[in-house]
Amino acid sequence: MTSPIHCGRFAPSPTGPLHAGSLLAAFASWLSVRHQGGRWLLRVEDVDPPRTVPGAAQSQLALLRHMGLHPDGPVLWQSQREDAYQHALDALVASGQAFACHCSRSELAASGGIHHRCVARHSRPDPAIRLRVAPASVVSFGDTLRGPQQQDVHAEVGDFVLRRADGCWAYQMAVVVDDAAQGITEVVRGADLLDSTARQILLQRALGLPTPTYGHLPLLLGADGRKLSKSEAAQPVDEGDPMAVLRQLWQLLGQPAAALAGAATHADLLQRAAAAFDRSRVPLHDISSRQAHSSP
Ligand code: GLU
Numbered sequence: 534m535t536s537p538i539h540c541g542r543f544a545p546s547p548t549g550p551l552h553a554g555s556l557l558a559a560f561a562s563w564l565s566v567r568h569q570g571g572r573w574l575l576r577v578e579d580v581d582p583p584r585t586v587p588g589a590a591q592s593q594l595a596l597l598r599h600m601g602l603h604p605d606g607p608v609l610w611q612s613q614r615e616d617a618y619q620h621a622l623d624a625l626v627a628s629g630q631a632f633a634c635h636c637s638r639s640e641l642a643a644s645g646g647i648h649h650r651c652v653a654r655h656s657r658p659d660p661a662i663r664l665r666v667a668p669a670s671v672v673s674f675g676d677t678l679r680g681p682q683q684q685d686v687h688a689e690v691g692d693f694v695l696r697r698a699d700g701c702w703a704y705q706m707a708v709v710v711d712d713a714a715q716g717i718t719e720v721v722r723g724a725d726l727l728d729s730t731a732r733q734i735l736l737q738r739a740l741g742l743p744t745p746t747y748g749h750l751p752l753l754l755g756a757d758g759r760k761l762s763k764s765e766a767a768q769p770v771d772e773g774d775p776m777a778v779l780r781q782l783w784q785l786l787g788q789p790a791a792a793l794a795g796a797a798t799h800a801d802l803l804q805r806a807a808a809a810f811d812r813s814r815v816p817l818h819d820i821s822s823r824q825a826h827s828s829p
Contacts, residue, residue: 538571538572538716538718539566539569539570539571539572539718539719540566540571540572540573540574540715540716540717540718540719541562541563541565541566541571541572541573541574541717541718541719541720541721542562542573542574542575542576542712542715542717542720543558543559543562543563543573543574543575543576543597543602544575544576544577544578544708544711544722545559545577545578545590545593546578546579546581546584546585547577547578547579547585547586547589547590547593548584548585548586548589549586549589550589550592550593550596551592551593551596551597553753553782554723554752554753555593555723556596556600556778556782557723557750557753557782557785557786558721558722558723558750559597559600559602560600560602560779560782560783560786561721561750561786561815562719562720562721562722563602563807564786564806564807564810565677565719565721565748565810565812566719566721567807567810568807568808568810568812569719571718571719572605572606573602573604573605574604574605574606574608574609574715574717575594575597575604575608575609576608576609576610576611576711576715577590577593577594577608577609577610577611577612578611578704578707578708579610579611579612580611580612580614580701580702580704580707581701581704582612582701583699583701585612590610594608599775600775600778600779601775601779601799601800601803606715609711609714609715611702611707611711614707614710614711614714615702617710617711617714618696618702618706618707618710621706621709621710621740622662622695622696622706624740625664625695625739625740626662629665630664630665630739631662631663631664631665631695631739632662632663632665632692633660633661633662634648634651634653634660634661634662634663634692634694635651635653635655635656635657635660636648636651636652636653636661637653637657640652640653640654647688647689647690647691648663648691648692648693649687649691649692657698659698659699659700660698661694661696661697661698662694662695662696663692663693663694663695664692664693664695664735664736664739665692666686666687666690666691666692666693666735667687668687669685669687670685670686670687670735671683671684671685671686671687672684672686672730672731672734672735674730674731674734674744674747675746676727676730676747676748676749677719677721677746677747677748677812678721678748678749678750678812678815678817679727679748679749679817682727682730682731683731684728684730684731686731686732686735690731690732693705693732695736704729705729705732705733705736706736708729708733709733709736709737709740709742710740710742712733712742712745713737713740713742713743717745718743718745718746719745719746719748720745720746720747720748721747721748721749721750722747722748722749722750723749723750723752724749724750724751724752724819725752726749727749730747730749748812750786750815751815751816751817751818751819751820752819752820753785753819753820753821754819754820754821755821756821758821775799776796776799776802779793779802779803779806780793780802783806785820786810786814786815786816787814787815787816788806788809788810788811788814789809789814792805792806792809793805793806793809
């Protein structure tokens, strides 16, 4: 029996240019999988047309190329994955694990905001489809960076949306189907998605799909030490010298500058970084973009 090839990914939503926090996640996912000799793939999460900015995906991919972060296979575009999501949804509906929900936002808000049973007074032509989450659906997993995590999805989230009333696929549905389709065995991403992980694991179980490992990176704070504001988060990364940018990200990830000090070329720097990456050094608290200049 052969074990699956170790495979990581970076999956940006094309809602604007890549900001420093996203590039940090891209580099960390690349480092983690490359350190283990695995493959790294890219996926454009353009599943939400109202939020997709024309040209943003192309500029994100161009920046990753400029940084020397090249995928080991074709880029997967979620906008072309309709059939796969529909197939998965049909299976869940057929087995009674998913159901059409006519509840409006205000009806749900009036009943506590968490969906445990339908409270709709009228049926609508465009119901959302939700996953049924049974009582005491407690999901535990070991975060590769943060250690043991646990969430009671029934109590804290309730039945969650797989396809929205506007017909768009929910992020949770698309990400689970595509992580499996791309053979992803390791996810490394920002801590803002830690809260989604238990839902994704439940959905994998409902669909009979494997669960990758998950590691959640610290969030990058603005120079003032506060969470990146919307406008700061929208700032594109300075596309200048990729080696300088990578050295800075390296230090934000808690890695010693000395490991890359002797790198003469961009390729050499990436190779040294992949070899020396130590995930136990990645900080768990949010990090300020200022710290890059003061790290040893
Ligand atoms: N598309 C998501 C984002 O840009 C990331 C999804 C993921 O890594 O699971 O925030």
